[in-house]
Amino acid sequence: MAFAPAPRASVSDHVFGQLRDAIVGGRYRPDETLPGERELAATFEVNRHAVREALRRLQQLGLVRVSQGGATRVLDWRVHAGLDLALSLARSADVLPVATLVRDMLEMRACIGIDAARLCAERAEPALTAALVATAEEYASLAPDLARMAEANIAIWRLVVRGSGNTAYLLAFNSLVAGTFAVGDVPPDARAAELLDVAGHRRLAAAIEAGEGTTAARHARALLTAPVTTPTPRREARA
Numbered sequence: 001m002a003f004a005p006a007p008r009a010s011v012s013d014h015v016f017g018q019l020r021d022a023i024v025g026g027r028y029r030p031d032e033t034l035p036g037e038r039e040l041a042a043t044f045e046v047n048r049h050a051v052r053e054a055l056r057r058l059q060q061l062g063l064v065r066v067s068q069g070g071a072t073r074v075l076d077w078r079v080h081a082g083l084d085l086a087l088s089l090a091r092s093a094d095v096l097p098v099a100t101l102v103r104d105m106l107e108m109r110a111c112i113g114i115d116a117a118r119l120c121a122e123r124a125e126p127a128l129t130a131a132l133v134a135t136a137e138e139y140a141s142l143a144p145d146l147a148r149m150a151e152a153n154i155a156i157w158r159l160v161v162r163g164s165g166n167t168a169y170l171l172a173f174n175s176l177v178a179g180t181f182a183v184g185d186v187p188p189d190a191r192a193a194e195l196l197d198v199a200g201h202r203r204l205a206a207a208i209e210a211g212e213g214t215t216a217a218r219h220a221r222a223l224l225t226a227p228v229t230t231p232t233p234r235r236e237a238r239a
Contacts (some may be wrong), residue, residue, distance in 0.1 A: 003018050003022075003043050003044060004018070011044070011046045011050045012046075012050040012053040012054050012057075013054075014044070014046075015040070015044050015046060015050055015051055015054035016053075016054035016057045016058065018044075019034070019040075019054060019055075019058060020058060020061070020063060020088065020089075021089075023058070023063045023064070023074055023077065024063070024077055024085070024089070024096065024097065025097060026097070028074045029074065030074055030075060030076035031073060031074065032073070032074045033071050033072065033073055033074070034055075034064065034072040034073075034074065036070065036071075036072075037051045037052060037055070037070070055072055058072075060084075061077075061081055061082075061084055061085050061088060062075060062077065062080035062081040062082060062085070063075055063077055063080070063081060063085070083172070083175040083176075084175070086101070086105075087175060087178055102186060102228075105176065106186065106224075106228065108172070108176070109176055109224060110221070110224035110225055112161070112169050112172055112173065112176075113157060113160065113161075113220050113223075113224045114217050114220045114221050114224060115164070115169070115217070116157075116160050116161045116163075116164040116166065116169050116173075116220075117160055117164075117204060117207075117208060117213075117216040117217050117219070117220035118213040118214065118216055118217040118220075119163075119164035119165060119166060119169075119213070120132075120159075120160045120161075120162075120163035120164045120208050120216065121207060121208040121210070121211050121212055121213040121215075121216040122211065122213045123163065123164065123165045124162075124163030124164075124165075124208065125163075128159060128162065128163045129163065129205075129208050129209040130209065131159060132156065132159045132160065132163070132205045132208055132209065133205045133206065133209050135152075135155055135156050135159060135205075136156060136201045136202050136204070136205035137202075138152065139152045139153065139155075139156055139198070139201055140198040140201070140202065143196060143198055144196060146188035146189055146191075146192060146195055146196070147188055149188065149195045149196070150188040150191070150195060153194075153195060153201075154177050156201060156205075157173065157177075158173065158177075160204075160208070160220075161173045163208070186228060190228050190229055191226070191228060192229065193226035193227050193228075193229065194223050194224070194226040197222075197223060197226065200219060200222055200223050201223065203219045204216060204219040204220055204223065207219055
């Protein structure tokens, strides 16, 4: 199998990236064995330490298992990998070979956000809910600048998720908004129906401040399931 020799800068990253893409892309199938360290080092024209570091990172992502005796066996990423795999691919401008990935990430975001809003209304301290209301008002002042609203939208939902008191939701949220992978990398213009619903964000914050979990979940659902559209000319915000 032909791999490109590694550039001198960040050789371990180069080896890791090519092996990762070969596994995710199906060039190596689950249960197959990767070439040994010595062979990989010769193929990539690097030392064995760089190969060993790359294999360690692949194992952390759930793509391989290094068994006793040194054999490296490929795992099925659909069974063993987590969101870190998608983030790793996004940082290198690659994507999982899944046509519906953006839709899937938005659906996950909605599920977490709706329940986090309910829990936030039931659990959050007054100081946090007051900060949420203030942040929603600051958000409203940014309309109709979709790029700035998209950034401020993360601040709103970070408060909601923090207020939910659910650490698993918080960690998942961090993954969903990390780097270039934020919300499935959907352009702000395509989320205009959600972002420009200023009134909806205010209603969400007010319901959480009032401790109305069911109402907060309903407002969160309306925002997070708003249609994702082809970018169009900007519309005025609904106050």
